[in-house]
Amino acid sequence: MKDTPMELLQIRVLGLIQAPVGFVEDSRVIAALEAPELDDLVALDVPWNVVVHNDPVNLMSYVTKVFQKVFGFSKERAEKHMMEVHKLGRSIVWTGAQEKAEFYVQELHSNLLLATLEKSV
Amino acid sequence: MSRKLTLKRKDADTLTLSGLDSFLCEMLQSIPVLGTPGEASAERFFPSPTGGNEAQVDEDWASYVRPELEEQFSETRNCIAEDLKKMRDKGRSGMELDIPDIHRWQWIHGLNQARLALATVHGLGEAELEQNVPLQAPAAMAAFQIQLYGLLQEWLLTEFSDDEE
Secondary structure (H helix, E strand, O other), X not given: OOOOHHHHHHHHHHHHXXXXXXXXXXXXHHHHOOOOOHHHHHHHHOOEEEEEEOOOOOOHHHHHHHXXXXXXXXXXXXXXXXXXXXXXXXXXXXXXXXXXXXXXXXXXXXXXXXXXXXXXX | OOOOOEEEEEXXXXXXXXEEOHHHHHHHHHHHHHOOOOHHHHHHHOOOOOOOOOHHHHHHHHHHHHXXXXXHXXXXXXXXXXXXXXXXXXXXXXEEEEEEHHHHHHHHHHHHHHHHHHXXXXXXXXXXXXXXXXXXXXXXXXXXXXXXXXXXXXXHHHHHHHHHO
């Protein structure tokens, strides 16, 4: 019988917790390695969206160029997201780990684009 | 006498903005000053990264990221102010300003900072910017500056694209 998704997740989580401990010989280090709660690890897996919101002042050409610079998008892809922002008010430009999403939002804010993070559910 | 405002490549590393009269020089000198975030524009310059939905993330952001952004914005304004000090008087042709390629993004950002600050402080939104603000309106000069800085941004972005192709 196949493992359920939850069982698979638990196996993976236990592997993450146990694997490094087995290779650490110093007991003080072992004591310092506190096993994380399952919920914390599951929370880490929740992807985050980077959303760019419409702004009446930023030029369309500027927004396109920033997308190319920050995400390495082709001009066509950057323009597609820019038009989505312009017409629909927002565009999800990236989805992934929280830390990377925060990095991208910071990059967008440093270019004065209105950008937010949101959990992808 | 009329002067034509132009942006041309001077050499492999520099663009030159020429044909600047005293009024346009004054407009350029205002960029670093206007781009300084004040109380009214701080919220636009340093928005919540979560739209206010994740208090802990917002708190960490204010502590660690905002100071970095403040530093970046300040460096941009200082860079522009330094370039402006080197403007040259070309007599009847007006003033000339060199924009080194390595400062091009600083200029594009600086112009954006000034535009956003003006729009925030004077409450100029999409509707106001798409229509002509009446000359007698208090925000008329701000609207003009936003358009002028937008034009310069477009020119610099176009030069960028031309160089990349």
